[in-house]
């Protein structure tokens with residue numbers, strides 16, 4: 001008798017096991033008010049500034065392990081957002097944007113975590129962070145960009161962050177990304193570590209949203 005061992009494909013497990021964390025991030029006070037038109041272009045700029053710190057660290061972490069089989073499966077320079085964020089910040093805040101953008105404590109904790117993943121052995125955890133940000137950006141990010149333009153009059157020149165035309169059509173890219181995840185050869189420990197880190201990555205994002213929300217209180221000067 002043969003026993004069929006079935007393991008949920010990693011892309012499915014990741015989606016399932018982060019769906020609650022996704023709902024928390026999407027339903028966070030900051031994101032809810034942002035998407036309801038209750039915030040402002042200043043709040044959009046504040047979010048963009050925090051994302052600049054995150055992507056700067058994320059992209060350094062990914063580049064450092066991009067030659068490993070695990071991270072190499074998803075690493076793609078066309079996804080990189082740092083330059084796009086710099087263009088957007090210059091458009092939103094002017095040429096001296098660096099003087100205006102200050103890292104929040106929650107963002108600093110997120111960045112410290114990314115910086116701690118500094119060995120090839122951390123490739124599974126880096127893939128987790130890659131998945132949470134980039135697959136989110138190419139998925140829900142398109143809806144978010146359209147809303148920011150419509151609600152706050154943010155110029156398309158300040159929304160390069162959400163522009164993924166470089167990767168071609170999004171649905172096939174997402175399918176290929178999921179297939180790349182499913183093709184990863186991981187030990188049980190690596191797989192569990194990757195999924196746990198994806199949950200952590202969502203929590204770091206929610207932490208940033210909570211601090212942004214406090215900076216732009218409801219009913220206050222947003």
Ligand code: HEM
Nearest residue numbers: 014015025026031035131132133135136139140143202205
């Ligand atoms: C207002 C906020 C948000 C909206 C409206 C939104 C919306 C969406 C939508 C429509 C999808 C596509 C679902 C599908 O086609 O299967 C998606 C997927 C995703 N989102 Fe979000 N999202 C939001 C916030 C976030 C945040 C803050 C993150 C992470 C920091 C995130 C990460 C992801 C990821 C990783 C996926 C891919 C899930 C998968 O297929 O494995 N999202 N989101």
